[in-house]
Amino acid sequence: MPRARCPICGRDVQVPEDVLPGEVLDHECGVSLEVVISDGKILLKPLEIGEDWGE
């Protein structure tokens, strides 16, 4: 299973093999992380809820 680093707590985050770009992962430190795939590398950034988000 791929790993990435939590940008908030610095600990490892287990990432599913079939992770999707834009997928939301909840980390044990309490932060929700958004998956960014750039040049084949998996990066994580804190999920920022958009003003216009909704159903």
Place this chain on the structure above:
Amino acid sequence: MVSIALIYDIARWEERALLEASRKLSVNVNIIHVKSKAFPVDGLREDADIGLQRSLSHTIAVSSTVLFEASGLRVVNSSKAISLAQDKLWTLTLLSRAGIPTPKTVVAFSEQSAVEAARILGYPVVVKPVNGSWGKLVSLVEDDETLRVILEHKAFINNPQFKIHLIQEYVRKPGRDIRVFVVGDEVPVAIYRVSSHWITNTARGGVAMPAPIDEGLRDLALKASEVLGVEVSGIDVFEDPERGYLVNEVNAVPDFRNTVAVTGYDFPAKIVEYLVREARK
């Protein structure tokens, strides 16, 4: 084999469930994460027979749907339907014109007219923006003074949409509202959203429970969908003790995780099956 373009910005449980449903139904999915790349305005070609719009951002949902429609891809829901459903003023005016019962609503373009509107409707009133979701910036207001404070706060939000105020009667719901799901010409599942708070959205803590669908509810949901042109939607319905069902909102990119959890109904499969049928037409 039919190929579906899953168009999205943020992947949540719902998008995963749609992928899983597609896999079980042997439907190919072209995953289009709209934030991962840039798209040409002309000459865009995606390898898909039909698209499903699942973007959380209202702005991205409309813009990316316009883009893919321009390339000739049929997208569910259409850009027009999403635009109409996202805007509560458009939704309510179109529903009212079609004779669909809705909560009494007045629109005000200034703070002063908002106060006058509230007095006309009679307190308590609900104040909400024309574009919003998950119960955000929706306020229950008991008097002029509170309303003026809320409007003053909104005046400092740097977004012109928040300068248009929908003032709505407070419908005395029985501690719940109904979320009715429509797919094409079917109304497969519905839930109650139960809360001791007057805002019953599950995003705000409302508890989902299975709800029966009677003929009146089914007809109302189908008619509301038809008026706005939405094909896959979640329609929010109030139960007024005297007037019966009132359509409050139509959601063009509905959340359904809680619905699947409490009903066991395979709503993702229902959506995928609908898309396959439409793609084959």
